Amino acid sequence: MNTIARLCALAALLLASGITSAVQLPGPLVSGDWLEENLASVTVIDVRSDIKSFTTAPMFTRDMKSGRQQLARVGGHIPGALLASYKHVRRARLIDGQRVTHMLPEKKDFEYFMQLVGLNEDSTVVIVSKGESNGDMTMATRLYWQLKYYGQEKLAILDGGMAGWLMDGRAVSTDGKRPPQGNWKITAERKELLATSDEVAEAVKNGSAQLVDTRSLAQYLGTYKKSYVYAKGHIPGAKPFPNEMLTRPAAPASFTPAKTLGTLAGELKIDTGKAIITYCNSGHLASGSWFVFSELLGNKNVRLYDGSMHQWTLEKRPVTALKLEL
Secondary structure, three states: OOHHHHHHHHHHHHHHHOOOOOOOOOOOEEOHHHHHHHHHHOEEEEEEOOHHHHHOOOEEEEOOOOOOEEEEEOOOEOOOOEEEEHHHOOEEEEEOOEEEEEEOOOHHHHHHHHHHHOOOOOOOEEEEOOOOOHHHHHHHHHHHHHHHHOOOOOEEEEOOHHHHHHHOOOOOEOOOOOOOOOOOOOOOOOHHHEEOHHHHHHHHHHOOOEEEEOOOHHHHHOOOOOOOOOOOOEOOOOEEOOHHHOEOOOOOOOEOOHHHHHHHHHHOOOOOOOOEEEEOOOOOOHHHHHHHHHHHOOOOOEEEEOOHHHHHHHOOOOOEOOOOOO
């Protein structure tokens, strides 16, 4: 039996039994080497919006000059991985009579979703995205934030995602068999990780927290906006921290070293040791900077404004445009 077949068989057996041995995560980010060595002891959750690619073989090309194999298209998944469709990770919610999209689901809805994914209690979770772009990696950080908010303790992200895994020549599966429903339960609601509109407004008023806008400078300054954001510009007093700085721009989209990110934050007048609220358009990209400040740089007073500019402008709260605030 070859290596891929052995890994697939072992992962499937562990998944079906719901049994994994205890393993200590090295931190909020794990490398491909670490994951390959500990694959039998963790639950891999693959989060992506292009779910067809989960069962489609990856595509490689060969460089004509060097003869080296290059990744042309991410496909397949790590053997035994559970699939979480990013389209179902977030839900619309009614807040003060207004429909706010792309939000953290209600407890019962998120618990049921993760059970359908196949997640079991007491799992050590490693989240994997396609890893082709910054947007892929922030799908991973968003799911990470939601799982942590609802009590998941043992949690990490594969740095560089599936793209990095494939580029290293590791085992890949295209099996599409659905796992049995899991028994994962929500064990907490960590409200200290979440900022509401009123709490953001309070920070605008009295400076109780630094507001960090993780969108592009064009959106921060107000020369461009998304269709679901109803006014151009940024929340008054917010500092820019463009999300494209967080990872490499192309596959594998591994994270910029934490020390470098801390230096960049300082240059943008963000104190990484003080209270921070991150936001973007819908709470997706902001999970990336939350992950950096909270998990990589160790600041435990960082909150994510889930509704972000979508909710802020839906509620007709003030914005500042054409002004850089540092």
